[in-house]
Amino acid sequence: MANGVKIADPGPLGLAGFGITTCILSLINAGVLDAAAMGVVLGLALAYGGGAQLLAGMWEFRKGNTFGATAFTSYGAFWISFYFIVKAEPAAGVAWYLLFFGILTFYLWIGSFYLNKALFYVFLTLWITFLFLALGDFGVGGFKQIGGWIGEICGLLALYTSAAVVINTTAGRQILPVGSPIKQPTQEKAA
Numbered sequence: 519m520a521n522g523v524k525i526a527d528p529g530p531l532g533l534a535g536f537g538i539t540t541c542i543l544s545l546i547n548a549g550v551l552d553a554a555a556m557g558v559v560l561g562l563a564l565a566y567g568g569g570a571q572l573l574a575g576m577w578e579f580r581k582g583n584t585f586g587a588t589a590f591t592s593y594g595a596f597w598i599s600f601y602f603i604v605k606a607e608p609a610a611g612v613a614w615y616l617l618f619f620g621i622l623t624f625y626l627w628i629g630s631f632y633l634n635k636a637l638f639y640v641f642l643t644l645w646i647t648f649l650f651l652a653l654g655d656f657g658v659g660g661f662k663q664i665g666g667w668i669g670e671i672c673g674l675l676a677l678y679t680s681a682a683v684v685i686n687t688t689a690g691r692q693i694l695p696v697g698s699p700i701k702q703p704t705q706e707k708a709a
Contacts, residue, residue, distance in 0.1 A: 530680040539568075563600050643671050
């Protein structure tokens with residue numbers, strides 16, 4: 519609670535925006551949907567994957583959650599920039615874009631060790647997705663399609679995690695498990 523004002527958890531919104539947008543794009547990358555479906559991804563990239571996640575990130579800043587603020591704001595900005603990149607149809611640079619978002623995702627994945635297992639797996643699969651997509655854009659054959667399938671798993675895990683938080687919070691008890699942290703955060707000792 520900040521200044522006596524209770525703020526709802528923005529995490530489920532950010533995870534849902536990320537999950538749905540990632541699932542649709544991943545179906546294209548995996549070859550399940552035709553590339554003509556990219557218009558759906560672009561709409562989601564601006565409004566839900568981009569806009570809703572960016573808002574979730576700002577609310578995480580308000581709550582004092584550095585991890586959530588960094589993750590949701592970064593991936594919200596990813597989706598908004600993705601919209602403009604696809605519209606511009608660049609001939610080069612996309613592999614590097616994906617690689618550097620993979621680096622961001624790698625250190626967020628390490629941070630997720632101290633959260634819950636559901637988020638640990640979201641960030642693990644996202645890191646691997648970025649790696650495979652980057653390698654595919656660098657010209658390694660078949661990697662984009664594999665990255666699409668891993669991305670689909672990632673998006674579904676994000677949707678599950680969003681659903682778990684919404685349902686568990688609404689029910690006032692655990693209905694859908696998210697798992698304990700891989701590592702327990704250390705508590706600072708009072709002086």
